[in-house]
Amino acid sequence: MLKALKKMFGKGEGEQPASAPVTGSSAPTPDKAGETRARKPKADKPARESKPRETAATAETQPSSEPPKADKPHHERLHKPSVSTWKLEDFAVEPQEGKTRFHDFALAPELMHALHDLGFPYCTPIQAGVLGFTLKGRDAIGRAQTGTGKTAAFLISIITQLLQTPPPKERYMGEPRALVIAPTRELVVQIAKDAAALTKYTGLNVMSFVGGMDFDKQLRQLEARHCDILVATPGRLLDFNQRGEVHLDMVEVMVLDEADRMLDMGFIPQVRQIIRQTPPKGERQTLLFSATFTEDVMNLAKQWTTDPAIVEIESENVASDTVEQHVYAVAGSDKYKLLYNLITQNDWTRVMVFANRKDEVRRIEERLVRDGVSAAQMSGDVPQHKRIKTLEGFRAGHIRVLVATDVAGRGIHIEGISHVINFTLPEVPDDYVHRIGRTGRAGASGTSISFAGEDDAFALPPIEALLGRKINCEYPPVELLKSVPRKH
Incomplete structure (x- = not known):
């Protein structure tokens, strides 16, 4: 089955589609075969007219061209909390045969500190399989059930990308750098909770948007600080996007979680609308997870990813x-x-x-x-x-x-x-x-x-x-x- 999937994506036919290094820089990154690969640089984007960019320079000097609906306070990026009292040596994990440690990947000390707090010394099989590709910038498709650790796998990839790449100097308050789409409100809440725990020492901001909750309350958190990682259900994300409160043109990493469930629930038309607002697939890293690899799921993956690594964890x-x-x-x-x-x-x-x-x-x-x-x-x-x-x-x-x-x-x-x-x-x-x-x-x-x-x-x-x-x-x-x- 794995050979058939790889053939479907053109592996082994001499094709080498472009993929993105996780650093987000223009410098090429060596892949496991020794070749170098780099994502295409983003094209210049037309200036928005709906509202000015919120920057330290413009927030105080630029007069608004239209009456504001409400004052939108600007806050500087949160400073990273000091980790001087914690050292990587405090997180000692002995190598074990057949197990992959988080130490075996080049993860930031702030992220390792959070993993230490959570008591995660060794990777689960899906984490070991996925991180081996995604930390090199590869797109990935993972087949794994809930409870296998896939959430931490894609969150670690996201956090590593955002820490290695400085944020743009000019940026909208509602312009996330990473986007996670999940089919249910409970799953969004859980992913956001896990993301908050893993970003504890990084200064990255995590936000979650779900239907059935107070829209204005969710909007106020968006107006108060920059959004680094946004976790959302498709419908509520489209609400924010269509109102001009959220812009997706700076998304560096996009995750589609439980793609098979989104198909079952009829969310794919909404997901398509969302993806059209993000950069082209050659300019972002895309990770897709599903409990099953149906023909429909694989067709979607082919449309939305570039040369994806395929990682399967058996249901047994x-x-x-x-x-x-x-x-x-x-x-x-x-x-x-x-x-x-x-x-x-x-x-x-x-x-x-x-x-x-x-x-x-x-x-x-x-x-x-x-x-x-x-x-x-x-x-x-x-x-x-x-x-x-x-x-x-x-x-x-x-x-x-x-x-x-x-x-x-x-x-x-x-x-x-x-x-x-x-x-x-x-x-x-x-x-x-x-x-x-x-x-x-x-x-x-x-x-x-x-x-x-x-x-x-x-x-x-x-x-x-x-x-x-x-x-x-x-x-x-x-x-x-x-x-x-x-x-x-």
């Missing part, structure tokens, strides 16, 4: 041995009783339940709450502020059961989820791997239980084919099918 690595998997054969009418009794009889305190439709999620959550179980729902119908509050409550242990659709469940990274229950089996096998990956994280053990009824048992064979093994199907014990006691 994600469906970890730390997750114990069970399937209960149960009638549809008995599914709720089984769910209620599993949670209450075993006294589980942090459970995630997946269903395929928003109306199913709502009904399950309402019945659990009515029957005295602390529960909350995560679906596209829930307002964003409430979804964030729900996640925090679940993380803190105030909410016992979180019921979610696959779309809403994307990007949820909460430690300590002991059980994942598939109330309905997913129609897409990869979603099963994603679901059970919510438990058994960071080496901890976890359990997944799937309910196979007359309406969804057909989905089990494709899941087993993806996993490469059978999952034992059993009938639930009689005590787990007892009637739910009525609450007075």
Whole structure:
């Protein structure tokens, strides 16, 4: 499969498309074959007429040609915090056979300091594979599930690029140098949180734009300081772009995360509009990540990347041995009783339940709450502020059961989820791997239980084919099918 993909992108046919060195300078960078490659310099851009550039020289002396909508304060770039008390020697990591250290890459001390704080001594397979190419300026396509460390892989590439290349002297406040597009609000929030942790000592500014949140509040953070790394959902980013608040012509690195999910959700037309606002693909570095390499995903990658490196992490690595998997054969009418009794009889305190439709999620959550179980729902119908509050409550242990659709469940990274229950089996096998990956994280053990009824048992064979093994199907014990006691 890997050979076919490489052939699709013209590898081995004597073609050597231009690619970009991560330094962003005009000096060529040697690649692993000893050849030199450099991105084309940007062409001069026409001056904007919508609003003046915010610079130290012009902010005080240039009168506005039109009445401002609101005062836009200019702040100088944040100074890098002092790291004099920390030395790289404080982050000692012994070489291990078969493992790649972050020390094995030429990363900035500020970034290494953050990795030390986070306790990340060794790269995950996707990180080791991707960074070997992207830190040399190559575009890359990565196939990896959520939870494999791909977020840190592309953030480290972005941060390295921005630290090695000085920012332009003239620059709009709303002109990001790196752009990450993700399909769901939860995933955007998580990526931005990870980016903030990794840029802790760099002075780089991270911002996130998502729908369902106060537009003016998001606008105020954009007006207060320069944006270095912008993480956004497609719709909200277009809102800012079309209003002239965000300009994408200085994007040096662009990341498309969960491209397959964006296809499923119908976001590709919006993504196309966004990409047209960025520099040509020969003048930016583009990284694309997807859980699956479908024909549609690869066609998009071919349009948007230049000579990309292809890195694949097999699904078997994600469906970890730390997750114990069970399937209960149960009638549809008995599914709720089984769910209620599993949670209450075993006294589980942090459970995630997946269903395929928003109306199913709502009904399950309402019945659990009515029957005295602390529960909350995560679906596209829930307002964003409430979804964030729900996640925090679940993380803190105030909410016992979180019921979610696959779309809403994307990007949820909460430690300590002991059980994942598939109330309905997913129609897409990869979603099963994603679901059970919510438990058994960071080496901890976890359990997944799937309910196979007359309406969804057909989905089990494709899941087993993806996993490469059978999952034992059993009938639930009689005590787990007892009637739910009525609450007075």
